[in-house]
Amino acid sequence: MDAIPAWLADQVSPLDDKLGLKITELTPERVVGWIPVEGNEQPFGLLHGGASGVVVETLASMGAMAHGWPDRVGVGVDLNVTHLRAAKKGRVTGTATALHLGRTMVTYSVELVDDQGRLTATGRLTCHMVSRH
Known part of the structure; x- marks a missing residue:
């Protein structure tokens, strides 16, 4: 089985493209992706907290999309990010794990x-x- 479903190629996000986000694994239960720190820093040279928030939201939203595809997609309604350690170089990899996959609501926990x-x-x-339509 492929790690990435074919439909993902048609789901383009200009913001994700700007950040250089790459998704490497995508199922309803688990989504993995990464961004480079370079180009996504705040003025002090650390990974911008907003970039971390985008990674959390995108990975979890793509998991929700995989859960509902092709009829339903997930729209984020509650986002929480806690920053624990600064990233200064290389890349940051996120893993989103489904906590609840319901018919109308889904929740993911994400670690970077x-x-x-x-x-x-x-x-x-x-x-x-x-509804997607």
């Missing part, structure tokens, strides 16, 4: 780690499942 495997941030996203 640096290249050394150190936890840099944790997050949670709840999505409302809506």
Whole structure:
């Protein structure tokens, strides 16, 4: 089985493209992706917290989309990110794990780690499942 469903190629996000986000695994239960730190820093040279928030929201939203595809997609309604360690170089990899996969609501827990495997941030996203059409 492929790690990435074919329909993902048609789901383009200009913001994800700007950040350089790459998704490497995508199922309703688990989504993995990464962004480079370079180009996504705040003025002090650290990974911008907003970039971490985008990674959390995108990975979880794509999991929700996989859960509802092709009829329903997830729209984020509650995002929480806690920053634990600064990332200064390399890339940050996120893993979103489904906590609840319901008919109308889904929730994911997301962990972000640096290249050394150190936890840099944790997050949670709840999505409302809506009709795709």
